[in-house]
Amino acid sequence: MRFASRIILALILVLSLGLMVFSSLRESAIMDELAHIPAGYSYLNSLDYHLNPEHPPLVKMAAGLPLLFLNLNFPTDTPAWSEKVNGQWDVGYEFLYQSGNDADQIIQWARTGPMVLTLILIIFVYIWSKELMGEWWALLPSVGVALSPHFLAHGHYVTTDIGAALGIVISIYYFNRYLISPNKKSLIIAGIAFGIAQLTKFSALILIGHMLLMAIIYALIRFNKSQHEFKHAFALVFTYLRRLFLIFIIGVLVIYPLYAIGSINYSPEKQLSDTQAIIGTDFENPPLSYLADATVWLSDKPILRPYAQYSLGMLMVLKRANWGNTLYFMGLFKRTPTLREYLDTNLHEFSAMLFVSIYVLYSLTSPLNIGLRHLIPILPLIYILATGVLRKHAQKDEYKKQLRSAMVVFLFVWQGAIALTAFPHYLPYFNDLVGTDNGWRYATDSNYDWGQDLKRLATFVEENNIQKIGVNYFGGGYPPYYMGDKAVPWYSNFGNPLESGIEWMAISVNELQNSIAPTAPGFTRDIESEYRWLKNPTSPDFRVGESIFVYKLSD
Template identity: 45%
Template sequence: MKEAAIMDELAHIPAGYGYVKYFDFRLNPEHPPLVKALAAFPLLFQDLKFPTDKSAWQSEINGQWAAGAQFLYESGNDADKIIRWSRVGPMILTLILIIFIYFWSKELIGRWWAYLPTFMFAISPAVLAHGHYVTTDLAAALGIFIATYYFVKLLIEPSQKHLIFAGLAFGLAQLMKFSAVLLIPFFLFLIVVLYIWKIHNEWADTAFWARPKKFFIRALRYLKNIALVFIIGYALVYAVYFIFTINYPIEKQYSDTKFILGSFAGEPDLKLETCKISSNIPVARRVRCLAEVNIWMSGNKIFRPMAEYMLGVLMVMQRSSGGNTGYFLGEVSAAGWWYYFPTVFALKEALPSLILIFTGLVLTLWHIGKRIISRGSKLTMLFDYIGTHFPEFSMISFVIFYWIYSIKSPLNIGFRHILPTVPFIYILTASAIKKWFNYDIVFEGKNILREFFNMTGKIMKMSAGGLMLTLLLIWYLLETLTVSPHFLSYFNQLGGGLWGGYKYVTDSNYDWGQDLKYLENFVNENKIQRIAVDYFGGGSARYYFGQKAEYWGSSRGNPSDYGINWIAISVNSLQGATGKLHEGQLRDPKDEYRWLQKIKNIHNPDAKAGTSIFIYKLK
């Protein structure tokens, strides 16, 4: 295994082990448990030492980072073996998502065309990067995709089976990542749209006197179904959190929750003024009531499983409103940029994929224009489209909804944040291209290999568009193969490619700490006895190359003054230290590597470990 633990894995792996080994949720409440628990399950069959005797577990509040370092690197465990086995669960979830993309695509656009979005997703550098880490991003995409699939099924073909599946899928999504909470307003939107469409479609055929009763009963039926979906889903959430909080002492859960939410929406509200409807309090302050309710629930034996779930949601709300300090287009800021995600998508999505997506968008707009001209009424066209393409409409709506939410949020954490929209974008792209081809390929045999060659032959015999599609997919595949195994640092040609993307944006887009073991190889191959290391990630330089590593920072000055002639700096740390500060952003001049910039061109290191660690020889 070449990759070291990335930053988030340092917290997620020990947290998951705490859940499945000790049924204790004291670590990493900011993320739901399912991915972490699945990742930690194989670890139960290893003879591991877990630091339950350390303060990070016993007394600290959410001591996830210290517990992670102790568990992986300081307890005599084989860190690489733990990391390797922990990644099996996330990889399985990624494979499940790929399979689901194929099957839903098959229902919508046919067997052959379903291969297009499936192929695009399966070989996407972003998917190959994030699909094996112990993080919640690909899992969120899986949960949201499956939940949307079954909810749309329920709306189109109401049945008890679809109701149960929709509820369970909704619950699973909530257990994957807290951004799945957005499914609540999204599902409500879909049910309102479908209800309006039903009224429009049946209004003329329903007697005037029968309309109120008929549409009122239908509204009640829709409300009942969506309420049951949420009830089933949150019953599953409760059950899972109940299991993982069994041995979490209620006194500690209460004190931890109270401390973590101490500054949520202002200071504590002991008199519960924010919970009084009659109080003349601004909305921004009134949400403090949620924290007070959460604190009370955490001390109640019945409600405390849901209190832990609610705590995670509130932590995400607090972090989202506060932003995340990062480097983007030469600037360092915590305020965020509204154009962050569109830009990152344009720079990190493979060019052949962007061409296909853009083509699909143009074709969709062209079809809409033709419909408007032929139908004459935009409203009639919209209702016709909803009635005949409701799954497609649902996908478009989710992509727009999620992107608007992401753009408005100051939490700019990387391409991974918009991964839940990628499966929908690929399916919509394939659907638009298929309509343009207006050509259904039907296979006669059952041999997949024979069908593949048959498919290829038929495409080559088609129009120039078919040839272009084939060439774009070959280009896409080559893009992925040529950057292996550095998928995380992938940028397309517009973004400077694999080696230049860091100049535009860093963090999990380029450097998440994955290349520490490449640095270990460099140190050993060059027989370096001591090296200063300014590392961003979930690995441990001391674990991999012992006393040769000296942890460093800009404020300590030039390592050569201390007899250390090499320094390795994570590019995330480097860009954060040298990028232009956004207005209002502060940084100590001692932390800006000014001494290094005087003697080196920081963008032209003497060597690189992987793609993300820059190495400078000082003497």
């Protein structure tokens, strides 16, 4: 039985990898990859961390590692690298498209890193689920991750979301194991897992609030109410918090080596000037002003500089988001015998639900909430929890057990069918009702159009023998690289390109929606920017992939 379930898991992994690879091969670079790929490569090749400091390095380094085995030209002799403060976008264009490199080769090899992390996430979801519900039921949440169009999309891009999901899942799992078996070994492993999570994405800082809350709750239900309640409770809480502090210290030590690699050739003088320029005057009020001042002070100090770079990235995230809601749940739980009994047998479940609740609350109240990908870190936990509910329901009534199990199998097959029918357009897939064709009406950017279809546009231009086409493109690709001088940069305020002898126009749907969708309160838009010279902007003559609308302007 164990062998059979592992064979099925292996097949799931192979299918997931195959779908990601063959989807990736058809796609151009998405917007964020333009910054992340050169950053990851520069950390390892140039040992310099000054590009893209607003994200931790682990995923980017995983993407950059395969590139070390290629003979690449990296533009370290240009102002974008040597003079600009975080000139990540310019360096990205120069590295991929203007340095004599094969851009598609770089993009595809860089994506192997995130794909490997996705496979590790699937395996880890299976391992955790197997402990909770057995090896066969564990396959269901594994399929949920492996064949979800959202994971198949973001799992093959060089972005931090899948890495964050992996880091958070691992950290919660090993912290739970420490609470269940508090010994030196489990404490060290929990600390290492926490550190790994912090190297994936700064949203993993939410783990601090989650772990504090879990430690306090778990401590309060451990003591006997008949004893000297307050004194004993305080002592027990203090013990758990002291151990949690050790976990955090281990995590901080784990962070250091990867940041230290990127500081070897990043001069203290440039790190100091870059840090001062990035922080500017954005953090003038306490308590963040103290962190900003400490970051600047550390940025040119030997040994301590790697922590300054981590702190700088955290501050850059804090510019855009509010982290003050993490401890909201501190007052929502009281110690009860029922809770104690529940946690004795369902600690993993409770911990997962608590983190999902905190993360969702934070996401709903954060000003930085730009799409589903920001919820990816909690989706594996939701799949595990949902499968646990299905399992309990299926086994509750022996008479209906077979029917309910058949329904679970149906869900299993349904998920696989969705993955196959959505192929290869996983990013624009919304759900069974919206599908892939109409999602742009509701949300764009990383939810639908991230620039993934530029290579398809080049194929369309070639197959239709188009000599000139106006292009308003959003993404990490570079139209002249794929289409040469056939691609003419064109925007609404340029007027109708037909008047300049250009009979075709291609517009990324993200750019189109920015031009024609109703504006939010307080925002205005020039009439010249609304493509009023197009007869019907939302009904193109052709669609390339899902995200580029093409119009034939001449009759």
